[in-house]
Amino acid sequence: MEFPPTENPHCTMGIAASLTDLQAEASCPICLDFLKDPVTIDCGHNFCGSCIHQCWEELQDIFPCPICLHHCPSRNFKRNTQLSHMTGIVTHLTPRRSKRKPQEEKPFCEKHNQLLTLFCEQDLELLCSQCRVFSDCQNHHLISLEQAAASHRKKLKSYIKPLKKNIEDAEKDSRIQLMKSCKLKGDMEKWREELNSEFEQLKCFLEKEQGAIHSRLVSEEKNVEDKLTENQGQISYHLSTLKNLLREMTGKYVQADLDLLTGVESIHNRHGNLKSPKVFSYELQKESFNVPLQYFSLHKMMNIFKVDLTLDPETAYPNLIILEDRKTAIFGKLEPKCLHHAKAFTCYQAVRSCEGFDAGRHFWQVEVRGTGELALGVCRESFHTNTLISPSPNNGCWKVHLWTSTFDMLGSVHYRRIGIFLDYELGEVSFYNLDNRTYLYAHKSIFTEKIVPYFSVGPTTKCLIIRLVVDE
Numbered sequence: 021m022e023f024p025p026t027e028n029p030h031c032t033m034g035i036a037a038s039l040t041d042l043q044a045e046a047s048c049p050i051c052l053d054f055l056k057d058p059v060t061i062d063c064g065h066n067f068c069g070s071c072i073h074q075c076w077e078e079l080q081d082i083f084p085c086p087i088c089l090h091h092c093p094s095r096n097f098k099r100n101t102q103l104s105h106m107t108g109i110v111t112h113l114t115p116r117r118s119k120r121k122p123q124e125e126k127p128f129c130e131k132h133n134q135l136l137t138l139f140c141e142q143d144l145e146l147l148c149s150q151c152r153v154f155s156d157c158q159n160h161h162l163i164s165l166e167q168a169a170a171s172h173r174k175k176l177k178s179y180i181k182p183l184k185k186n187i188e189d190a191e192k193d194s195r196i197q198l199m200k201s202c203k204l205k206g207d208m209e210k211w212r213e214e215l216n217s218e219f220e221q222l223k224c225f226l227e228k229e230q231g232a233i234h235s236r237l238v239s240e241e242k243n244v245e246d247k248l249t250e251n252q253g254q255i256s257y258h259l260s261t262l263k264n265l266l267r268e269m270t271g272k273y274v275q276a277d278l279d280l281l282t283g284v285e286s287i288h289n290r291h292g293n294l295k296s297p298k299v300f301s302y303e304l305q306k307e308s309f310n311v312p313l314q315y316f317s318l319h320k321m322m323n324i325f326k327v328d329l330t331l332d333p334e335t336a337y338p339n340l341i342i343l344e345d346r347k348t349a350i351f352g353k354l355e356p357k358c359l360h361h362a363k364a365f366t367c368y369q370a371v372r373s374c375e376g377f378d379a380g381r382h383f384w385q386v387e388v389r390g391t392g393e394l395a396l397g398v399c400r401e402s403f404h405t406n407t408l409i410s411p412s413p414n415n416g417c418w419k420v421h422l423w424t425s426t427f428d429m430l431g432s433v434h435y436r437r438i439g440i441f442l443d444y445e446l447g448e449v450s451f452y453n454l455d456n457r458t459y460l461y462a463h464k465s466i467f468t469e470k471i472v473p474y475f476s477v478g479p480t481t482k483c484l485i486i487r488l489v490v491d492e
């Protein structure tokens with residue numbers, strides 16, 4: 021007996037699954053109905069033209085895809101004609117399909133197994149109709165899902181602009197912190213170099229001072245030892261003299277009267293002229309070692325003793341230009357001014373500061389730009405400004421001579437900075453190269469009157485600018 025052919029169940033299930041997938045592809049992810057007038061946005065997802073337009077209606081700057089959140093630059097939709105035809109075909113294949121997806125695909129309440137159709141504004145929770153009656157939210161303000169979505173979409177939109185501003189501020193703060201980090205590394209590297217330079221200088225000074233102290237100790241030891249040897253010889257000779265005289269007196273004492281009196285005058289004279297040599301005494305002077313002030317932190321010295329100087333135009337050489345702030349002097353080959361003050365330097369290009377010092381410690385900085393010879397230092401207040409005699413310590417001027425060029429091989433200009441430290445009571449003026457924190461030179465003297473800062477250039481200098489600065 022033959023049986024009629026039966027329908028293959030696997031084939032039927034495959035067709036149904038394919039039809040379901042086709043329906044899903046032809047559906048709008050927003051309204052869940054078949055696509056109407058479908059459009060394709062930049063990320064490739066498809067929506068009903070009206071649905072995506074309504075979704076983006078209140079947005080201005082950012083248009084995120086409702087599925088993948090891809091940011092689309094504009095509302096320029098591309099109409100998908102081929103997808104529109106395909107949707108029409110799927111619609112004819114499933115004429116009884118409802119507008120929405122089957123009810124079982126909608127979100128259900130886990131407690132009451134009913135559709136979630138309400139939203140609690142106070143607790144921000146999705147609710148069903150049963151939750152409204154039996155939950156704690158029954159006295160809260162409840163609205164529909166559409167109203168809630170619109171309200172919160174508006175709130176989220178209001179967050180976008182401030183959030184963007186917060187992002188900009190955070191990025192700015194991040195850049196600032198990065199710059200601070202780079203500056204910190206640069207400052208630390210600079211300070212390491214300065215400390216290493218100061219340590220090297222101190223090391224060289226200590227080695228030199230150790231050698232000098234050792235030499236003085238050796239010299240003192242030899243000197244004292246020579247004097248002790250000489251004194252020991254004198255004492256030995258005196259002791260021998262005493263013994264000889266004692267032996268002679270002992271022999272004379274027992275002689276007969278005539279023999280005793282013969283030559284007794286000589287014995288009396290020698291006894292009367294006896295002088296004991298002084299015993300040499302000494303007290304070693306213990307060598308003391310004090311680190312000069314310049315070998316302490318130069319930075320601290322600059323901050324503690326810095327002074328604010330101004331140039332004195334009345335002492336300026338006739339062709340010297342002093343700017344209005346009295347901080348800058350320009351030396352150059354200019355025509356001398358017809359009139360000049362009685363206190364002005366007339367024989368060489370120089371100028372003094374208005375300030376002078378007759379006590380204490382003082383530190384100032386000079387910034388130099390240009391090429392040529394210059395001299396920086398101090399002079400007595402009574403120092404003659406119109407003499408042909410070259411300034412020197414003998415006539416009351418203590419300075420250091422430098423030759424500077426602040427132009428490199430590429431032609432760019434930078435500054436050279438020199439520091440001057442005056443210790444009036446110690447009678448010392450010292451000089452430092454502040455570019456590399458090195459000690460240059462020092463003059464030592466005895467100051468008996470007010471001391472004034474002094475600045476000058478050599479006769480071959482074409483153009484040099486000197487500026488007084490306070491801060492490092």
